[in-house]
Amino acid sequence: MGSVSNQKKIQHLFSRAAFGITPQELEKRKKQSPAEAVEELFKESEHFEELQAVSLEQMEAMSPQDRKDLNEEERKKFRELRRKSVQDLNLTWLEKLWKDPARLRERMTFFWHGHFACRLEAPFALQELNNIHRRAALGSFREMLMDVSKCTAMLQFLNNQQNKKMHPNENFAREVMELFTLGRGNYTEQDIKEGARAFTGWSFEMPSGKFVFKANQHDDADKTFLGKTGNFKGEDILEILLEHKETALYITRKLYKFFVNDIEDSGQIRELADVFYASGYRIDTVMKHMFSSDWFYSPENIGAKIKSPVDLIVGLNRLIPITYDNKDGLLLFQRSLGQALFYPPNVSGWAGGKSWIDSSSLMFRLKTPALFVNEGHIDIVPKDDLLDGKPQIMNDSQKKEELTGKKKKFNPRADWKGFLASFPAGVSREEIIEMILVAKPSSALSKTLVGFKQDNHREFIMELLSTPEYQMA
Amino acid sequence: MASAALFVPSFLKAFEKRSFLEKAGNKVLVIIQLSGGNDGLNALVPFENDIYYNKRKTLSVPKSDIIRLNDHQGMNPAMKALQEVYDQGWMGVLNSVGYPNPDRSHFRSMDIWQSASHSEEYLNTGWIGRYLDSSCQGCGKPYNAIEVDDTLSLTMKGMTQKGIAVKDPVKLYNATREPFFKEMTDASKSEMLNEDNLGYLYKTMIETYSSADYIHATNKTVDTKGEYPNSAFAKQLKMISKFIQNGLETKVYYVSLSGFDTHVGQKGTQERLLKDWSEGVAAFLRDLKSGGRLDDTMVMTFSEFGRRVEQNASNGTDHGTANNLYLFGGKLKQKGILNEAPDLSDLDEGDLKYKVDFRSVYATLLNKWLESDAKGIIGSEQLQMNFI
Numbered sequence: 001m002g003s004v005s006n007q008k009k010i011q012h013l014f015s016r017a018a019f020g021i022t023p024q025e026l027e028k029r030k031k032q033s034p035a036e037a038v039e040e041l042f043k044e045s046e047h048f049e050e051l052q053a054v055s056l057e058q059m060e061a062m063s064p065q066d067r068k069d070l071n072e073e074e075r076k077k078f079r080e081l082r083r084k085s086v087q088d089l090n091l092t093w094l095e096k097l098w099k100d101p102a103r104l105r106e107r108m109t110f111f112w113h114g115h116f117a118c119r120l121e122a123p124f125a126l127q128e129l130n131n132i133h134r135r136a137a138l139g140s141f142r143e144m145l146m147d148v149s150k151c152t153a154m155l156q157f158l159n160n161q162q163n164k165k166m167h168p169n170e171n172f173a174r175e176v177m178e179l180f181t182l183g184r185g186n187y188t189e190q191d192i193k194e195g196a197r198a199f200t201g202w203s204f205e206m207p208s209g210k211f212v213f214k215a216n217q218h219d220d221a222d223k224t225f226l227g228k229t230g231n232f233k234g235e236d237i238l239e240i241l242l243e244h245k246e247t248a249l250y251i252t253r254k255l256y257k258f259f260v261n262d263i264e265d266s267g268q269i270r271e272l273a274d275v276f277y278a279s280g281y282r283i284d285t286v287m288k289h290m291f292s293s294d295w296f297y298s299p300e301n302i303g304a305k306i307k308s309p310v311d312l313i314v315g316l317n318r319l320i321p322i323t324y325d326n327k328d329g330l331l332l333f334q335r336s337l338g339q340a341l342f343y344p345p346n347v348s349g350w351a352g353g354k355s356w357i358d359s360s361s362l363m364f365r366l367k368t369p370a371l372f373v374n375e376g377h378i379d380i381v382p383k384d385d386l387l388d389g390k391p392q393i394m395n396d397s398q399k400k401e402e403l404t405g406k407k408k409k410f411n412p413r414a415d416w417k418g419f420l421a422s423f424p425a426g427v428s429r430e431e432i433i434e435m436i437l438v439a440k441p442s443s444a445l446s447k448t449l450v451g452f453k454q455d456n457h458r459e460f461i462m463e464l465l466s467t468p469e470y471q472m473a
Numbered sequence: 474m475a476s477a478a479l480f481v482p483s484f485l486k487a488f489e490k491r492s493f494l495e496k497a498g499n500k501v502l503v504i505i506q507l508s509g510g511n512d513g514l515n516a517l518v519p520f521e522n523d524i525y526y527n528k529r530k531t532l533s534v535p536k537s538d539i540i541r542l543n544d545h546q547g548m549n550p551a552m553k554a555l556q557e558v559y560d561q562g563w564m565g566v567l568n569s570v571g572y573p574n575p576d577r578s579h580f581r582s583m584d585i586w587q588s589a590s591h592s593e594e595y596l597n598t599g600w601i602g603r604y605l606d607s608s609c610q611g612c613g614k615p616y617n618a619i620e621v622d623d624t625l626s627l628t629m630k631g632m633t634q635k636g637i638a639v640k641d642p643v644k645l646y647n648a649t650r651e652p653f654f655k656e657m658t659d660a661s662k663s664e665m666l667n668e669d670n671l672g673y674l675y676k677t678m679i680e681t682y683s684s685a686d687y688i689h690a691t692n693k694t695v696d697t698k699g700e701y702p703n704s705a706f707a708k709q710l711k712m713i714s715k716f717i718q719n720g721l722e723t724k725v726y727y728v729s730l731s732g733f734d735t736h737v738g739q740k741g742t743q744e745r746l747l748k749d750w751s752e753g754v755a756a757f758l759r760d761l762k763s764g765g766r767l768d769d770t771m772v773m774t775f776s777e778f779g780r781r782v783e784q785n786a787s788n789g790t791d792h793g794t795a796n797n798l799y800l801f802g803g804k805l806k807q808k809g810i811l812n813e814a815p816d817l818s819d820l821d822e823g824d825l826k827y828k829v830d831f832r833s834v835y836a837t838l839l840n841k842w843l844e845s846d847a848k849g850i851i852g853s854e855q856l857q858m859n860f861i
Contacts, residue, residue, distance in 0.1 A: 304669065306673075346580065346595055351597040355630065357677055359635065359680060360681075361625065362678060362681060363648055363649075439671055442661065463653055466654075467657065468674035468678060472674075
């Protein structure tokens, strides 16, 4: 096992903390210490812009006051408006992920988006939740947890998502404990029941969606939760959950799997959990610690993770500037690859890792870069995304048409000229490989590349982008 | 650096236990998924039940139109292609199939059916994927389970083994012959593959290449002679029939038909879909019969939930719970309507109560048809049923 060059460390850092790094920027930073680069990444993210795809006016236009007066046609129209609006939200955020200078913050927001997974046909509420993630992305997890638990999207989603006859708050309590804080196995059913009692009265007013505490609906008596007894309110339950070190472990385990390696190192995770807990759940502190640890830059972590679909799409767009005539095709890609922003499969988010890959998806993934930067033709039809209420009666060609747009085609145009010019003069083949691929080329690939006869760099880079190695981060 | 080979030396293969894949012989399971929540009450109609007509004043199927199967239930006329199938004894229907604490959201309920989980569990694998995992440690092939689609459903994804999604075997073959892909695959075949993620990608690439090869090479001998309707769905069944008749070592096929989420103006849409489904299935079974493979084939049709008993204000129905499940094949031990019609007077807030847990249907298919062991594939203990 060789040692890792400084350039590789920098490339690895940006691959994990941002969505990759251009050859141009890598050339500038290759002599920089990782510690310095980490500082700059944090500084870069101090200032940020909120996601603003849906305005308040638009929201009000989509959410009529008197639903009872509407007939089914009108109701359908509003549902369509909301559906389209969530799609706009998706495309706006996707673009923000590759354009926004606050790279680390957007990356963290993406992580929290999967952790606090929420699926709802309420674009304004989803946007609000997304901005809560962004605001607290590198701040206080305590604040994040409070704000997320009280936001419209989560209250609606968790109270209704299983649409069961159970008491709605029991579901809310369960998901908060199982998925957001402690994780399974660290509480009893009785704890859920007691926790649920403390959350009674948590509601939101319509149509603004603002959180409101309905005192007359609140269960005022004593509760016994995780061994403590008292007249707890919802906020108290969240505090107790944070008091348990298990919450810090649960979160850092997830952070580790997302940012470091699918395979857990319990010692390193415990180290992160200790730091996280001791800091009072400061996200910036634990992330700085992670990015500053020697083990983060260890060879077995470099290029070891399979990119998520969003990673793949955003990484490509950060690498080579691409313009589109019609961005709807980006939705088609997300769905075909198995991950679409704002459409998590369920409350537990996306499984990640090897689950992205099967025989069919791998073939498509290997082709995806060419489709983006070599103006290829999309020929895959994703499964129906069964959002309630939408009749799915289109055949395949209709689906393709709707998703890629007949009149304004996807038409991605990559700026190859600019991209090739950004490489240092006289760059060698080996250097290009180092800059494009984070993962070390396999012996199979090295064999293939040696025999590669093409003269021009564009063809060569195209082939690099089509390798399994490029699928790794 | 860890560098364990991912292939098993051939001399060791002789000592392996016979896998389930081999034990099941030529038996094949075809799963048809009706996506959106098919309204079972309007498909298999309880025509003797006044409640049905009272709750569906405009949406009910007129009594005189119904193709009666027994004294209590009959088919929607759109399903007339199945009458012959029924009469031949190739059809079995289970009423009131569902699960406890039903979920009425599409993606959640579909996940539950595909992963065979409890309604509060979130599994990342599907029941057929786990069947592949259990049936052959490390020697299974993706083509042992084929889904006719561009992307693979959760059903077909196991922890270590996954099926393969093939919409067009020729396209797949050509895709794997593209120069760079072929070169990389050839180069990696002779290399030792790591067990890490990159190694997994290369392993998957090699498997895809060989699956495409295998399907292409094997799918040549027999061409199906049967007449099929001219629909995309029927063509997919025709493709499956060809695979079966050419003797592909595929144990499970998966295909879906979508559009059943009929909240508004149900009649026309559902009739069209039921017709597409029935005619496709009938043609498929006849084709297999003439090819001598009907006795080896079992078809299961399901939907992620049924719909509410009472129609809504838009001449449609909303998401419900329990539903019918259809079984087709040449070797059904029990034929026809296998249990009681749903009790419309004993509802759960307007929804049908389940009487048969869908996981016991799965377990029966796994144990008796695929000769596998449902324990370890389906998490909980399930009753064995007797339709096979």
